[in-house]
Amino acid sequence: MNNIGVLGKDCCGCTACEQICPKKCIIFKETNEGFMYPSVDEKVCINCGVCVKHCPIMTTPHSDGVKNVYAAKYNDRQTTIKSTSGGIFLAIAEKILNEGGIVFGCAYDENLVAKHIxxxxxxxxxxxxxxxxxxSDISGIYSKVKNELNSGRQVLFSGTGCQAAGLRSFLGKDYDNLLITDIVCHGVPSPKLFAGYIDYLGKKTRETITEFNLRSKTQHGWGCYYEYKGKTKSHYGNSDDDLYYNAFIKSKIMRESCYGCNFANCDRQGDITLADFWGIECINPKFYSKDGVSLVLVNTEKGQKLWKTLKNEIESIDSTIELAVKMNKNLAAPSSRPECRDTIYEGIDGDFDSYVAQKLYVKPSLKRKIKALVPVSLKGRIKYMLKKF
Ligand SMILES: Cc1cc2nc3c(=O)[nH]c(=O)nc-3n(C[C@H](O)[C@H](O)[C@H](O)COP(=O)(O)OP(=O)(O)OC[C@H]3O[C@@H](n4cnc5c(N)ncnc54)[C@H](O)[C@@H]3O)c2cc1C
Known part of the structure; x- marks a missing residue:
């Protein structure tokens, strides 16, 4: 077979094939788990092989590896509170917009559905x-990026490694006016599970959930803390207290392709890669900030050029790729697939309360109860010490 149909569970869902198909005979359909996979209309398909050629899994775009590594934080600490780590994405995006450019990235819509906009x-x-x-739903976005690039406008695209690779594969060539930032990624759960969980929280709190932030800094600063809001109340806690968050951290609910991710390594697809600089409080305590510190990998000459223009907006110190990999395992390998992933999505279509109770709830062990009492910054220190010896 000369079309994308052969990919099966290895498909990362980037939709490059759907967007490039000259016959428009590929559509993405939702599986029971709630992930989107390509379906080819064999009656219309002419087996031209364009989808295979532009698939980032079948033909992974070339990368030269990492050039420079930094710990960095955006000087505008007020605004960085809303960013996950050190706000470096924001600093880059502001630079592009100030030059008349356009920025593509992931946002929640009014129903808390994650979409690229x-x-x-x-x-x-x-x-x-x-x-x-x-x-995130990225359908149609690569074509929009291409239109903007062809009009000569400066474009910043931000996404996961597979989405960045999908864009590179779709475009088939580099553009001087395109900058890509990718993130070090742990894996992605299904939008259906996420939506079901938000609904479940709404029923539990008897309020419609209007905001759901799994990296809130409002109460305890940078770490793994959630915050969700209804109309009258906000709820806070750490990753161990929330069933979805806990399952995410433990990699129980990822898309199948995430467990064999082609991009969980140092051959990055972004010009610049962003992540959390976990352990910075041990490596360089003076540089630690409770508002967050980013790990920044500068991977291309274009990335280096942009990075130099940010010197007034950010504070940064040099680091090494060895340290980055040591503190961020998804730069070395994909997340491990736990055995419970075999059954975790079963029952998702039935009563969601019992689904959550049976599949996501794990009786806390004594170890987990003790761990929950340890602040995240201290956990980072312990992790760093354990890795050192
Ligand atoms: C699913 C996921 C898993 C991650 N796993 C890790 C990890 O294991 N280790 C680690 O160090 N960092 C991980 N990160 C990255 C980290 O959380 C921060 O995004 C990164 O440090 C950049 O922070 P920032 O403060 O510069 O920017 P931020 O303001 O946090 O935003 C960065 C960009 O992330 C993009 N983004 C947000 N959600 C998504 C999404 N669902 N799909 C695609 N793009 C998205 C947005 O477009 C935004 O442009 C992950 C991020 C995501 C979305």
Missing amino acids: SVESISELYKLQGSKYVQ
Whole structure:
């Protein structure tokens, strides 16, 4: 077979094939788990092989590896509160917008569905700030990026490694006016599970959930803390207290392709890669900030050029790729697939309360209860010490 249909569960869902198909005979359909996979209309398909050629899994775009590594934070600490780590994405995005460019990234819509959108003004950038721990809908976005590039406009695209690779594969060539930032990614859960969980929280709290932030800094600063809001009340806690968050951290609910991710390594697809600089409080305590510190990998000459223009907006110190890999395992390998992933999505279509109770709830062990009492910054120190010896 000369079309994308052979990919099966290895498909990362980037939709490059759907967007490139000259016959428009590929559509993405939702599986029971709630992930989107390509379906080819064999009656219309002419087996031209364009989808295979532009698939980032079948033909992974070339990368030269990492050139420079930094710990960095954006000087505008007020605004960085809404960012996940040190706000470096925001600093880069503001630079592009100030030069008349356009920024593509992931935002929640009014129903808390994660989607890639474009932003053209700084006042709208808050929509893209913050990690949404769910697979985003990126359909149609690569074509829009290409249109903007062809019009000569400066474009910033931000996404996961597979989405960045999908864009590179779709475009088939580099553009001087394109900058890509990718994130170090742990994996993505299904939008259906995410939506079901939000609904479940709404029923539990008897309020419609209007905001769901799994990296809130409002109460305890940078770490793994959630905050969700109804109309009258906000709820806070750490990753161990929330069933979805806990399952995400433990990699129980990822898309199948995430467990064999082609991009969980140092061959990065972005010109610049962003992540949390976990352990900075031990490596360089003076540089630690409770508002967050980013790990920044500068991977291309274009990335280096942009990075130099940020010197007044950010504070940074040099680091090494060895340290980055040591503190961020998804730079070395994909997340491990726990055995419970075999059954975790079963029952998702039935009563969601019992689904959550049976599949996501784990009786806390004594170890987990003790761990929950340890502040995240201290956990980082312990992790660093354990890795050192
Ligand atoms: C699903 C996921 C898993 C991650 N796993 C890790 C990890 O294991 N280790 C680690 O160090 N960092 C991880 N990160 C990255 C980290 O959380 C921060 O995004 C990164 O440090 C950049 O922070 P920032 O403060 O510069 O920018 P932020 O303001 O946090 O935003 C960065 C960009 O992330 C993009 N983004 C947000 N959600 C999504 C999404 N669902 N899909 C695609 N793009 C998205 C937005 O477009 C935004 O442009 C993950 C992020 C996501 C979304």
